[in-house]
Amino acid sequence: MTIPIPIIMMAMGTITDRSIAMDDFFLRALLAGTGLALTVGPLGCFVIWRRMAYFGDTMAHSSLLGVALALMFSLNLTLSVFVVAAAVSLLLLVLQKRGGLSADSLLGILSHSTLAIGLVLVAFMSWVRIDLMSYLFGDILAVEPVDIATVWLGGAFVLAVLALIWRPLLASTVSEDVAEAEGLNPARARLVFMLLMALVIAIAMKIVGILLITALLIIPAATARRFAATPERMAILASLIGAVAVIGGLYGSLSYDTPSGPSIVVAALVLFVISLLPVVRRGNVLKG
Template identity: 70%
Template sequence: MLDDFFTRAIIAGIGLAITAGPLGCFIVWRRMAYFGDTMAHSALLGIALAFLLEINLTIGVFIIAVFVSLALMALQRRGGLSADALLGILSHSTLALGLVIIAFMSWVRVDLMSFLFGDILAVSKTDIASIWIGGAAVLGTLAWLWRPLLASTVSDEIAQAEGMSPERTRVIFMLLMALVIAIAMKLVGVLLITSLMIIPAATARRLAVTPEQMAVIASILGALAVAGGLFGSLKFDTPSGPSIVVAALVLFLVSMIAYGGRGQTERQAS
């Protein structure tokens, strides 16, 4: 029989994978991997803010992730620097600021390793409820936005011509990313969050024919990576968060070997 903590970890991890899969598809289609990394790195600043203001960690991470998203959009409108340069500045600055602020708070004992790489085996029943309820909210919003998101992914001009608002859609999508990153932080850590969103989606792209199929397959592959990583962690006594990402990588490499060509969904949604 599996221990309770291991069962909770699997339930929580699968809930996160189901949520992250469809969101990761849009990250892959929109070529926003570096943006996802930037938001994930900013989570450490959110953790520092939460400790400083004595608020819930998830709320602190969500606030900072939203702030970084809006700051990026404002800086892009002003021009002067390319998007990747702005992302580099925001990514490393927020990560460094978070570390410095935490270092100044000598009265707080912080396990940085658990925040950087996650501790999914320590999730509680409350965490599981937060993951599944938050995940349901994210997936519901994503289903509502599915058509506008696909249209604006292909072309902002097409979306506008069809009476949609690409700017509003982009803002809501960033808010969804911020929420998933805030939820996922405790499970796989600041440095591995984006990997769990991107790798299953990239794998699914080789297996799916339509965007909808890709979203479903990405969720399934993410759940398999969670289960495989956790059982591998249990067997080989390795860190759980990195083990999940390694399991996702193995699935990706297998898909590359089995399906050498690029998936049809890339041609349809990119």
């Protein structure tokens, strides 16, 4: 049986269109993931230096409450997550000043409480169909051009503000008393840093998900510390290592049909394990 040439041409055109579409969504994922990695690298360095990994987890978990409130009241998702994460940060500062409980105890209460409240609110909204897995583990392959713009513009804003508070934040990381003596206002720098973390988590939630945000913050920065000799070099290396992890994770996800968000974290873990090899030169940056 001979297949008419027009039908063959139509079939080839369909395949080409699908290939172009696949290239488009993969390119969007690369752009969004790389932009996020470049942003979280320097923030992750401070998370490690200041031993704030649990704080990052708390803010990430609180984002599910932001999602639930956004769906319940038809709010902008990114704005809702940012407001909730920022509110949790401010609440933590207030509770710390009152004393009575250690910081890790307060973080544990806030982390699990906000996550549980978010899950309960989602369960009550039976009229809304929610893909909970996409919020927990992200869906970077579903990003749209507006998401890419949000990541890059938001990331540029975060890095610009971080550059402004870099000196007082770094000084207070080394010694809070010395920073105060030099008039650097470390409390204000710490507050701004927490708000920047809230903004990054709001931006990153759709890409890597609630449960994987902290991993993307910590692992590239921990890897960079093995190579860098100064804080500034460590911040730059953390961004570059995060970008490599995003690219490697996405290509691995495409090749082996694995979830994209977890694949990015696994790629970052592989780079960290490589950095532990004895032949790798160690850096000497602030130990966290």
